[in-house]
Amino acid sequence: MTSIPPADGPEAGGNSAAVLRNRPFLLLWLAQVATQIGGNMVLYGLTVIVYEATNSSAAVSALFLTFLVPAVLLSAVAGVYVDRLDRRTILVITNVVRAGAFVLIFLAGPNLAAILVLNIFVSVVTVFFAPAEAAMIPALVPRPQLVAANGLFTLTLNGAFALGFALLGPLVVRIAGPELMLLLVVVLYVIAAVFCFTLPNSPPVPSGIRRGRLESVADAELAVEGTLAQLREGIVYIRNNPAIGWSLFYLGIAASLIGVIGVLGPDFAKDTLGLGPRDLLVVVLPLGFGIVTGILVLNRYGVYVSRRRAIEGGLIALGFLLVVLTVAGPISRFLTAASARAGVVDTGALTSLVMVVVAIGFLAGIAYGVVAISSQTQLQEDIPHDVRGRVFGVLNMLVSVSSFLPIIIVGPIAEVAGTTPVILVVAAFIFLSGLTSIIRRGPLNPHESLATAETRVPGIAVDSIGVAIRTEARDQDRSDDPHDHDLR
Numbered sequence: 001m002t003s004i005p006p007a008d009g010p011e012a013g014g015n016s017a018a019v020l021r022n023r024p025f026l027l028l029w030l031a032q033v034a035t036q037i038g039g040n041m042v043l044y045g046l047t048v049i050v051y052e053a054t055n056s057s058a059a060v061s062a063l064f065l066t067f068l069v070p071a072v073l074l075s076a077v078a079g080v081y082v083d084r085l086d087r088r089t090i091l092v093i094t095n096v097v098r099a100g101a102f103v104l105i106f107l108a109g110p111n112l113a114a115i116l117v118l119n120i121f122v123s124v125v126t127v128f129f130a131p132a133e134a135a136m137i138p139a140l141v142p143r144p145q146l147v148a149a150n151g152l153f154t155l156t157l158n159g160a161f162a163l164g165f166a167l168l169g170p171l172v173v174r175i176a177g178p179e180l181m182l183l184l185v186v187v188l189y190v191i192a193a194v195f196c197f198t199l200p201n202s203p204p205v206p207s208g209i210r211r212g213r214l215e216s217v218a219d220a221e222l223a224v225e226g227t228l229a230q231l232r233e234g235i236v237y238i239r240n241n242p243a244i245g246w247s248l249f250y251l252g253i254a255a256s257l258i259g260v261i262g263v264l265g266p267d268f269a270k271d272t273l274g275l276g277p278r279d280l281l282v283v284v285l286p287l288g289f290g291i292v293t294g295i296l297v298l299n300r301y302g303v304y305v306s307r308r309r310a311i312e313g314g315l316i317a318l319g320f321l322l323v324v325l326t327v328a329g330p331i332s333r334f335l336t337a338a339s340a341r342a343g344v345v346d347t348g349a350l351t352s353l354v355m356v357v358v359a360i361g362f363l364a365g366i367a368y369g370v371v372a373i374s375s376q377t378q379l380q381e382d383i384p385h386d387v388r389g390r391v392f393g394v395l396n397m398l399v400s401v402s403s404f405l406p407i408i409i410v411g412p413i414a415e416v417a418g419t420t421p422v423i424l425v426v427a428a429f430i431f432l433s434g435l436t437s438i439i440r441r442g443p444l445n446p447h448e449s450l451a452t453a454e455t456r457v458p459g460i461a462v463d464s465i466g467v468a469i470r471t472e473a474r475d476q477d478r479s480d481d482p483h484d485h486d487l488r
Helices: 016-020 023-054 056-081 088-110 112-140 143-176 178-197 213-240 242-271 277-304 307-342 348-382 385-417 419-442 463-480 482-487
Strands: none
Touching: 016 023, 016 143, 023 056, 023 112, 023 143, 023 242, 056 242, 056 385, 088 112, 088 178, 112 143, 143 178, 143 213, 143 277, 242 277, 242 307, 242 348, 242 385, 242 419, 242 463, 277 307, 277 348, 307 348, 307 419, 385 419, 385 463
8 A cells, every 4th residue: 555655744845846746646647647538538539429420519608508508417315425435436437438439439430419418428437536536635744734735736737737737638639530549548547547546545444334315315405405505605795795795706707718719629620710610729729828828927926916906907808819719701802703703713811811810819829818817816815714615606607607607608608699699798808897896896906916925936937826725825824823813
């Protein structure tokens, strides 16, 4: 069995480098990297397969819903049963089962009904994997490393979308096709299962009494009721703290935009650019590079601007860039038609359009990265430790709902009204959201005027995520102070 470093040893440091020297945690994290990147690659590859088979944005909406619905409906209940089994066993079995399901999806070909049913099955299995993975962290990591470990997992979760959906997915699909991409993902899940198999056992705490089915059902009901109670408490806290409500609003916009891009991307590539669904990488790949660049820019220059102004500026820029994106297609078609009437064969219009879209996608990715990371960091800095779980529970619900709504709405609307008008409306909403925030929230107060005091070090890059992690560590220390509890 793999040993866990003692809390008082040299590996007990709270930074990311120290936690990655903890071999069991490193293997768990590598398993997370493989499954998160593989899952986002599958999302992209299945989007291409479904759109090629149906030529329908509504079908793509249905595909996205199969990823989201099980997570929303079953997450609270799944955690109850995860606590009754060995978590290492759950991690291994769920990865093996998902790998097998992706083999079946590969064999299903373009059969939409089979893809949707199998994907629902994969999503249900993933609902049990996620809490088991999170519960393994404190079993593998000493207490001083917990904040760094959770921060690393959160960073990986956010980065996996850019790497899997926006970078590797489009490249693999373009080079090898979506079917072979599925087999590559199967390999990633098998590797993750092997990593998880090497972890130490994490058996459930013995209760002394073998509980029956009725007790398990009662526990599941209590879990749901407890989740709803925490959500209510979180909503009350947010209502009494408008600044936190605004940050959640910003993150909701970012989540909804991802849903819109995922659903309408294939149609946009076809209708606006005249490209095939597999050429969606023209839009998504620059977006992924832009997100990474946005994070780097924010870390290097974020000290010179307040987080709120960075978010508001990012929203305005993002809305403007999407508006430009919607008019690029009509302008190109007008130029192409004019060239044809003049008897001139001109391919420069299409080439110029693709380059414009690449540039806009890259800049939009920068703006999106600034909005998403700044909002997340602002929340982590502003929320007290004792209510953070409840507020982030509301955040998860908001992100799910924000992802649901565009997936449910924009696909069918785009079937009737067209992709360009829908993207234009979304762009206008994002642009106006940035302006509304500036007007409604007014001038910056002294607390918002610059980044936090610990980041204002001349000539040193600012790690926004690291600042948030250190803030959480401070709050954890304060929560352990009995005098602090008395004050609360």
